[in-house]
Amino acid sequence: MSSPTNKSINVDTGLAHLADVVDQRRDAFKAGSADPKTSYTALLFSKGDDGILKKIGEEATEAVMAAKDARNSNLAAEQQKLLIGEMADLWFHCLIALSQFNLRPEDVIAELDRRLGTSGIEEKAARKAANPE
Numbered sequence: 001m002s003s004p005t006n007k008s009i010n011v012d013t014g015l016a017h018l019a020d021v022v023d024q025r026r027d028a029f030k031a032g033s034a035d036p037k038t039s040y041t042a043l044l045f046s047k048g049d050d051g052i053l054k055k056i057g058e059e060a061t062e063a064v065m066a067a068k069d070a071r072n073s074n075l076a077a078e079q080q081k082l083l084i085g086e087m088a089d090l091w092f093h094c095l096i097a098l099s100q101f102n103l104r105p106e107d108v109i110a111e112l113d114r115r116l117g118t119s120g121i122e123e124k125a126a127r128k129a130a131n132p133e
């Protein structure tokens with residue numbers, strides 16, 4: 001599905017740029033200069049932790065349902081497009097949550113980089129050995 005054009009997009013830069021916009025909206029909302037009536041981002045910040053986290057649950061569910069539809073359609077282009085849209089909604093709302101907690105996508109990318117090359121199976125076994133219950 002990824003076009004050669006899309007493959008040249010820099011994920012880190014794209015997320016960082018959107019996070020900058022989100023952080024600006026968060027700060028403007030706190031300063032009273034972003035209106036929840038005209039800014040969806042400000043509306044989310046006006047809902048606080050619970051409203052933002054609830055939205056992530058909803059968007060995750062919508063992404064799961066879109067993925068099931070995509071699979072059932074044998075990955076038809078139209079369903080793939082819908083799945084991309086739902087994943088974009090989920091990523092966007094995750095950026096809102098990171099901003100709410102004064103974190104950045106760079107923090108998540110750094111953690112993923114740190115994990116690179118460590119098998120999740122090995123990591124889980126090491127964790128269980130360190131904390132047997």
Ligand SMILES: N=c1c2ncn([C@@H]3O[C@H](COP(=O)(O)OP(=O)(O)OP(=O)(O)O)[C@@H](O)[C@H]3O)c2ncn1[C@@H]1O[C@H](COP(=O)(O)O)[C@@H](O)[C@H]1O
Nearest residue numbers: 018021022025038039040041042043058062088089092093
């Ligand atoms: N990337 C996004 C983005 N992705 C998704 N969304 C919004 O996320 C919402 C998704 O919610 P739902 O799927 O639940 O649909 P809904 O029907 O609108 O919501 P409910 O009825 O369920 O409450 C939609 O309203 C989308 O418009 C986004 N809103 C904003 N941005 C970015 O944030 C910037 C600032 O936005 P504003 O703060 O609105 O100016 C924009 O320029 C964009 O770059």
